[in-house]
Amino acid sequence: MSAMPVLDVKNLEVAYHTDETVMRAVNGISFSIDERETVGLVGETGAGKTTTALAIMRLLPERTGRINRGEIFYKGEDLSKKSADQMRLIRGACISMIFQDPMTSLNPILTVGDQILEALEIHNTDGKPKTALDARVDELLSLVGISPLRKVEYPHQFSGGMKQRIVIAIALACEPLLLIADEPTTALDVTIQAQVLVLMGELKQKLGTSMIMISHDLGVIAKTCDKVAVMYAGEIVEYGSARDIFEGRDHHPYTTGLFRAIPNLLGESRRLYPIDGLMPDPSALPSGCKFHPRCSGRMSGCDGEAPFLFEENGHRIQCNLFRKMAGQ
């Protein structure tokens, strides 16, 4: 394994500027992905998960979205400095993305075969003949478990799960080193979700792709990720290996709250434990720790300065509760 991570995000800050306000969607996050590794971004709506993904792909809305600070290194090259033309060569070939809703991310008036071919043609820099590309389309469809005979059909002729398989085939067409999956199974039924997760697991094994898995579902994250970043209001409040997050002893209060709020299949209790209050407005974020208005363990200093960063064997927690622990 090479020492250089596939992707290294450092202090990334993204904001959406509108006429009236500035929405601070991502506020200084750092994480890195090694080869063959899956990193999960988990959090609720508005935590900045998708914005992070769009910033890496440089697909932020042109007029409003802006990377204010930070660097995104893909194999040592800073993506945030690339021109639009350079990015176009990277997107799809080196980094590709699976979007949440397969119903809207496929073109309804092109056959699925043509849509996979499109990705291959754009990145066909060494001038392979059309027949080779066609063969590759068949190969990709079989890879995701769809008969190549169906490549002449249109998206509406496929069910939701099949459409998501096609989206995966397009994303994998040029054998990218990094795959960003933005809630790839949220729009699917549980039994179909299980099929797609198993498929993605197999493909990851076979192709050795690194992956960013974005989800609000801690179950999906537990089953797919090596490292997990828990996001809240544009910050990574806790970051560590999957073991640290799911089995570790120390947690950020938000992570604890998130786990307690999930309806449990095994527990006996009837009542659930919601986190009081709501996600803060990104145009008026609270000072200090962004979670302090909802936190049950808040102390006098939490609303002032940025929270204490606790670090132990790569497990990072941004919380003042750990200041004492670290001091002893």
Added chain:
Amino acid sequence: MTAILKTTNLKKYFKIGNNGFLHAVDGVDIELERGTTLGVVGESGCGKSTLGRLVLGLLPATSGEIYYDGVDIMHCGNAELAECRRKTQIIFQDPYSSLNPRMSVYELISEPLVSNKAFRNKAERYARVMELMDTVGLAERFINSYPHEMDGGRRQRVGVARALALKPDFIVCDEPVSALDVSIQAQILNLLMDMQDEMNLTYMFITHDLSVVRHISNEIMVMYLGQCVERSPSKELFRNPAHPYTQALLSAIPAPVLGGFAPEKLLRGEISDPINPEPGCRFAKRCSQCGTNCVGKDVPLEEIEPGHFVACTLFTQKGGMPRNTS
């Protein structure tokens, strides 16, 4: 106790094309007692939302019977139906599209009160709206807000307040928390359970998420392609799921614990076509234990434990004992 809602052999077919019929709900029997919750679980397209609309009389049934509190709502007069409609309500899935964007919270919550002429003067109505907002945990300052000014959780609270406005007995909750984040979802589920304890409400709770339904239901009905494949008290269903489909549904849920994801009962294929289905078990094509008895004739529900019904040929052999369950 008498059943507040009872349906027998309830069917709803939608006409598709010239001679196709989409069997949305195909022979469902429900008996629901006052103050209890029936969870209806299934994947998209299994007919669970259609069932919810049928029992409220929002869609005319093709055949079968629906009794609400002893009144046959398919054949009663308009006055009786109107009375039933006051007592039955629905909470919709998506609080983003089920609230009129041009109405304020006050107008939204008072709308059912106005259209049913529930109060003689404005002051009384205002007091009732305030009371409802307090019940569902909406702060007073939102009374003049519009839906777009509130987040999903608060919007869904408005939806709950609207449903409660006329003091109903029975509420159909059609995926009330699916569009919400987990921390907010827990708030709404707790609210619904508190309301039930306070007002002795009866719920029909429709969802695709088995883990949600576990917390709120007394009894659970699993639907597949318009038919009920398993019905059981909630605890029993999770302890001892009998139908292969229920087992597959349960094992498909990724639990938030570490470990590779390899569901034992990964289903092949997808839900089959609900248009003019052939007789026989509708799950047969995806079932790993499908035998020759499964096709050709319909499989009835059988009681395998007191209160636990399953429609599967594995259980129709002698004495309800499973033929072969690995």
